Amino acid sequence: MNMEGHPIRVTDFKRMKRRAQKITMLTAYDATMARLFDGAGIDALLVGDSLGMVVLGHETTLPVTLDAMVHHTRAVARGTEHALVVADMPFLTYQITVTDAVRNAGRLLQEGGAAAVKIEGGRAVLDVVRRLVDVGIPVMGHLGVLPQSVHQLGGYARRGLVAEESDAILADAGALEEAGAFAIVLESIPADLARTVTGHVGIPTIGIGAGPECDGQVLVSYDMLGLFDRFTPPFVKQYARLGEEIRTATQAYIEDVRSGRYPMAPVEPVGARPGSR
Ligand code: KIV
DSSP, X not given: OOXXXXXXXXXXXXXXXXTTOOEEEEEOOSHHHHHHHHHHTOSEEEEOTTHHHHTSOOSSSTTOOHHHHHHHHHHHHHTOSSSEEEEEOOTTSXXXXXXXXXXXXXXXXXXXXXXXXXXXXXXXXXXXXXXXXXXXXXXXXXXXXXXXXXXHHTSSOOOOOSHHHHHHHHHHXXXXXXXXXXXXXXXXXXXXXXXXXXXXXXXXXXXXXXXXXXXXXXXXXXXXXXXXXXXXXXXXXXSOOHHHHHHHHHHHHHHHHXXXXXXXXXXXXXXXXXXXX
């Protein structure tokens, strides 16, 4: 909720930066989790194409389709009342032509119910950013580690460690702001570079593995909740170990069913509870 009691809008982001009010963001992929995060007071939900890795079981984000993103964005939007819903544009949905990009981003807003889209890259995607903003589609940029360029970059190693890269990230951030982006995700870059970028642009920076001095922070919810156990990036703080809880609960259920402890004899008339399925 913003100060006026409305759902968060992209226009609130700049105000939050001006007031040094940290922006909180998590990824979400379904309505139930979105409702939980939204109810807890999160400012923004990102329907990330990390969906491909943490939900769909792919090795990278590259196989994620626009249809999958529309489907999951719609679910997240249904579970959200207050947070800003941002949808990732998947690989090859904005890199081919600007016309494609407008049509595809439009689907994420029109069919998915997102309020903004996120695209990876800086000066290479400026024409897309400009056009999307011109037609009324808010854009969040994404610099540093670009998961859709994993093959080009040779992995997910931190970026901006040498002058050539850090200069490029700074120039890209300025260019994205000029092109009309309303915020920029900074992924896996040194904290001092993130601080410089944050001071250099008037739009908020949202860090992930980029130190404490960004205007906000985002994490992949499955990492932060301990649900995704294939690997955990070193910068992630695990606030829960839901994976372990789910495994333990599942084993207890299996034992109960096998031993006859569950189900128990009914203690109330069947079907008496409102909302029972
Ligand atoms: O897809 C995603 O979850 C992201 C975050 C890592 C920012 O882009």
